[in-house]
Amino acid sequence: MDEGDVKKPERAHTANNDAPGWEIPEDGVQKRTRFRFGGTTTGWALADRFDRLLPPHRRYLGRSRRTLLIAVAVTFLALLALVIGLAVGLTKKSSHRNLPLPNGAQTYTGDLTYYEPALGSCGITSGDNDAICAISHYTFDAAQTGSDPNQNPLCGRKIRATRFNNGKTVSVDLTVVDRCECTGCQPTDIDVSPGMFKKLADPDLGRVDVKWAWL
Numbered sequence: 001m002d003e004g005d006v007k008k009p010e011r012a013h014t015a016n017n018d019a020p021g022w023e024i025p026e027d028g029v030q031k032r033t034r035f036r037f038g039g040t041t042t043g044w045a046l047a048d049r050f051d052r053l054l055p056p057h058r059r060y061l062g063r064s065r066r067t068l069l070i071a072v073a074v075t076f077l078a079l080l081a082l083v084i085g086l087a088v089g090l091t092k093k094s095s096h097r098n099l100p101l102p103n104g105a106q107t108y109t110g111d112l113t114y115y116e117p118a119l120g121s122c123g124i125t126s127g128d129n130d131a132i133c134a135i136s137h138y139t140f141d142a143a144q145t146g147s148d149p150n151q152n153p154l155c156g157r158k159i160r161a162t163r164f165n166n167g168k169t170v171s172v173d174l175t176v177v178d179r180c181e182c183t184g185c186q187p188t189d190i191d192v193s194p195g196m197f198k199k200l201a202d203p204d205l206g207r208v209d210v211k212w213a214w215l
Contacts (some may be wrong), residue, residue, distance in 0.1 A: 100187055114194045
């Protein structure tokens with residue numbers, strides 16, 4: 001047989017790369033993309049299992065494995081952000097449930113203090129003897145629905161404050177006209193005009209306990 005009659009051996013294939021759903025690597029391109037999980041034997045074993053689970057040159061919904069993994073990662077991050085957002089929202093709602101908002105007939109116990117009224121957060125100017133009060137910024141802000149504090153739903157609401165003073169129970173009805181901003185104003189504390197404080201306690205005391213409820 002002449003040397004010219006010798007056929008050049010064809011390249012052997014170990015897999016049918018022409019089958020649908022498979023990519024044929026170009027010449028000069030590494031034929032297998034491997035994800036490395038560290039340089040240890042365990043890492044290579046994990047990489048091999050991953051390649052068996054998701055062969056690197058196969059098509060997935062018409063996309064490459066890389067595109068599929070990116071889409072999965074983006075979807076996971078979006079779901080994670082949604083879960084975190086829902087958790088934050090539920091936490092805020094839970095904290096609002098613990099505030100003394102006017103959603104029932106509950107009686108609250110807090111500290112009673114007094115201040116010099118002027119133009120309040122509700123846009124109302126009051127005097128020392130007016131039957132008014134300022135409520136905690138925690139409660140006021142929780143009820144706020146817009147950017148204008150004058151339109152706060154709690155503005156103009158009535159509360160009844162009660163104390164046992166000088167051997168008898170004394171009550172006064174107060175109108176919410178202001179927001180108590182000082183750090184001492186806890187959620188169930190109320191700040192009243194000097195005249196109203198005098199009806200409920202000795203002004204020299206400055207701070208006393210009080211029970212109150214929404215009307």
